[in-house]
Amino acid sequence: MMMTALKDRVTTQPDPGTIVALLHPDYGREVFARFCGAKTHRLERMYFSSSRPLSLHYRTLRHDGIEQTVLAQWFGKDAISFAKAEARRLQKPRRGQICPQGATILQGEIESGLVLRRPGFDSRLPGLRMLHDRDAAQNFLERHRWSATGPGVTLRAHRLGKRAVLQFDTSGARPNQVFVKLRPVSNRSGRRAYERHVALFERLRGAVRLPKPLGFDSDCGASSFSALRGAPPSFEGDEPTLITNALCRLQKVTDLPIEYHSVTDEIAILRAWCNRIHEVFPDRTDVFAEAFCLVYDDLHRLPDVAPVPCHRDFHEGQILVDGDDIGLLDFDTLRMSDPALDAGNLIAHLRLAGLRSGRRLRGAEAAIIKAMEPLPPSRILTWTRAALLRLAAIYSFTPERRATLRSLLADVIWPNEDP
Numbered sequence: 001m002m003m004t005a006l007k008d009r010v011t012t013q014p015d016p017g018t019i020v021a022l023l024h025p026d027y028g029r030e031v032f033a034r035f036c037g038a039k040t041h042r043l044e045r046m047y048f049s050s051s052r053p054l055s056l057h058y059r060t061l062r063h064d065g066i067e068q069t070v071l072a073q074w075f076g077k078d079a080i081s082f083a084k085a086e087a088r089r090l091q092k093p094r095r096g097q098i099c100p101q102g103a104t105i106l107q108g109e110i111e112s113g114l115v116l117r118r119p120g121f122d123s124r125l126p127g128l129r130m131l132h133d134r135d136a137a138q139n140f141l142e143r144h145r146w147s148a149t150g151p152g153v154t155l156r157a158h159r160l161g162k163r164a165v166l167q168f169d170t171s172g173a174r175p176n177q178v179f180v181k182l183r184p185v186s187n188r189s190g191r192r193a194y195e196r197h198v199a200l201f202e203r204l205r206g207a208v209r210l211p212k213p214l215g216f217d218s219d220c221g222a223s224s225f226s227a228l229r230g231a232p233p234s235f236e237g238d239e240p241t242l243i244t245n246a247l248c249r250l251q252k253v254t255d256l257p258i259e260y261h262s263v264t265d266e267i268a269i270l271r272a273w274c275n276r277i278h279e280v281f282p283d284r285t286d287v288f289a290e291a292f293c294l295v296y297d298d299l300h301r302l303p304d305v306a307p308v309p310c311h312r313d314f315h316e317g318q319i320l321v322d323g324d325d326i327g328l329l330d331f332d333t334l335r336m337s338d339p340a341l342d343a344g345n346l347i348a349h350l351r352l353a354g355l356r357s358g359r360r361l362r363g364a365e366a367a368i369i370k371a372m373e374p375l376p377p378s379r380i381l382t383w384t385r386a387a388l389l390r391l392a393a394i395y396s397f398t399p400e401r402r403a404t405l406r407s408l409l410a411d412v413i414w415p416n417e418d419p
Contacts, residue, residue, distance in 0.1 A: 014054055014074050014113070016280040022046070022056070022074070023399060028112040035107045035116045036070060037062045046397040047159065048276065055160045056114075069119050071160050076113040083108030083115045086123055095126035095185075095220075098133050119158040127182035127220030128164055131155055137168070144215050144224065146170055146178070167227075177227040178214065185221040193332060194223040199257050200331055207249040209327040228327040230320030235350065235364040243319055244371035246326035247342055251308035260307060261335035263299045266386060270295060273393035281396060291389050291412040298382045307336040314342040315349035343372050344383025351384075351411060352391055355404045385412045 014022070021027055023043065032038040038060035047055040056072040075082045083106045090096050090105070099105050099121070108115040120131045130137040130153055137153050152169040161184070168178040183190035194216040201213055211225035233239050274292045278285045311318065312333040320327040347365050354360035369377045392408040 012053075012076060012078075013048075014076065018074070018076075018113070019046075019054075019280050019397070023397070025399065028072075028109070028114050031107065031109040031112050031114060031116060032058070032060060032070070035104060036060055036068055036118075037064070038068075038070075039063045041070065043399055048397075052161060070116050071119055071158065072114045072116050073160060074113050075108070075115055077110055079108035079110055079113050079115050081108075086115070086117075089123035090121055092123075095129070096123070097121050097126075097129050097131075100132075117160075120155045120164070122158065122160060122164065124161045124184045124186065125158075125164050125182045125221070126185055127166070127180070127217075127222045128155075128158075129220070130180075131166060140180075140217065140220070140222070141168070141170065143217065179211065179225045179227060181223045181225070183221045183223070185218070190221040190223060191216055191218060196257065197223070197225075197331060200334065203256055204250070204253055207253050208246060209325060210331060211329065228320050228322075228329065230322035230325070230327050233316055233319050233321045235316070235361050238324075239321060240364040240367035241371045242321070242324060242326050243346075244343065244368045246328065247311075247314070248371070250311070250328070251339055253309055256309050256334070256336070258309065258334050258336055261310065261312060261337040261341075263302070263338070266341075267296055267299065270386065270389055270393075273390060277393055277396060284396070287409055287413070288389075288393065291385075291392075291409050294413060295382075295386050295389050299386060302338070302379060302382060305339060308339045310335055310337040310339075310341045312337065312341065312345070314345050316346075316353065338379075338383065340372070340375055340379040340383045343368055343375075343380045344385075345387040347380070347384045348387030348391055351388065352395075352404070352408065355407050381415060385415060388412050 025040075025042070029041070032041045039062060041058045041060040044057045044059055047057075049055070053073040053075055056074070058070045058072060060068045060070050062068065073082075087106050090099065097120075103118075105118045105121045106115065107117075120128055122128055130140055137151050141151060154167040154169070155164065156167050156179070157163075157165040164182045166180040166182065168180060170176050170178060181190075181193075183193065194213065197211075198213045201210060204210060209228065211228055214224040214226060216223050233243060235243075270292060274288045277288045311328065311331065312335055313330060318329045320329065347368060350361050350364055369380055372380060388408045389412050392405050392412070395408075396405055
């Protein structure tokens with residue numbers, strides 16, 4: 001009963017005033033200083049959930065000049081009790097995570113309501129044990145008949161309670177680098193996602209270069225994939241055209257085992273974000289409402305077209321360039337949808353990157369639109385505005401400059417059709 005009660009309590013979400021307070025650069029300063037000796041800390045992202053606590057990613061700078069990522073969740077008055085319960089779960093012999101001697105990996109504080117933790121420790125992701133336990137990592141490789149000894153294991157990504165990615169460097173073995181995506185073992189989500197990727201890999205082979213599936217380990221919820229060659233794109237020269245050509249090849253693949261993402265589905269996502277803006281930032285309600293109404297009308301005015309496979313999270317972080325060859329990552333959100341969705345999303349992310357760097361990549365935008373012919377540019381820019389609205393909402397819950405957010409919304413409300 002006690003565990004059930006605790007589980008029910010931790011789903012409590014912070015009120016709007018607390019969310020605003022969390023955005024203040026001094027919020028929780030003392031607990032960050034005690035936890036990792038942080039001189040400063042910067043909030044990078046908030047992750048909202050209807051069923052789990054608010055999750056936050058921070059970047060900290062210690063007094064010795066070392067930068068660290070710190071993961072956090074907001075539990076309010078239950079922060080200390082949850083931290084203690086999570087520490088006990090992490091110490092379980094079979095599926096716990098071995099903590100460095102004397103290291104503080106979890107800390108809760110009632111005053112801030114935050115539970116801070118080091119990345120790589122998560123009781124819902126027992127596969128993270130391989131990051132800290134050399135024997136566990138070696139056993140994992142042996143179960144999959146990879147002959148390497150003493151593998152190097154690096155944490156590449158971690159979203160609390162949801163997923164993590166480990167990089168195995170297996171010198172002298174084939175393959176010599178393996179990426180392992182971890183998911184909770186409490187349900188079948190990991191196996192379903194892996195089986196879906198296997199089916200996609202078989203259907204997309206020859207059209208799109210994506211990670212090769214290497215196996216699934218149910219004991220730790222681990223899906224293994226080969227590494228893709230390549231480097232992040234610069235969007236200079238021929239890269240925008242090459243990337244868009246890869247996207248067009250993806251769109252031509254038929255009979256994929258994926259669901260449909262409609263305009264109604266997209267509108268529901270945007271409405272949820274705008275409602276959250278209204279609750280937390282009432283002074284921004286009018287401008288977001290105006291932008292939402294314009295996007296709503298534009299999306300519903302689009303002529304009907306046959307749906308095609310769409311990545312739906314298509315941005316620079318999902319692309320690897322190897323000469324003239326393009327590799328794509330993370331097909332979890334792949335759906336059948338509007339053929340302009342991915343190009344519009346990519347252009348929106350390029351505009352955000354341009355606002356941050358002071359250099360708008362107009363040539364890259366034009367090349368993407370050109371390579372999508374005969375798709376009308378107006379259709380692509382409609383989906384660009386939808387993505388800009390979503391990004392403006394998402395980054396309203398970070399310390400992103402207000403000028404950047406205003407520019408994103410201005411591109412929605414007063415669009416310049418000439419990239």
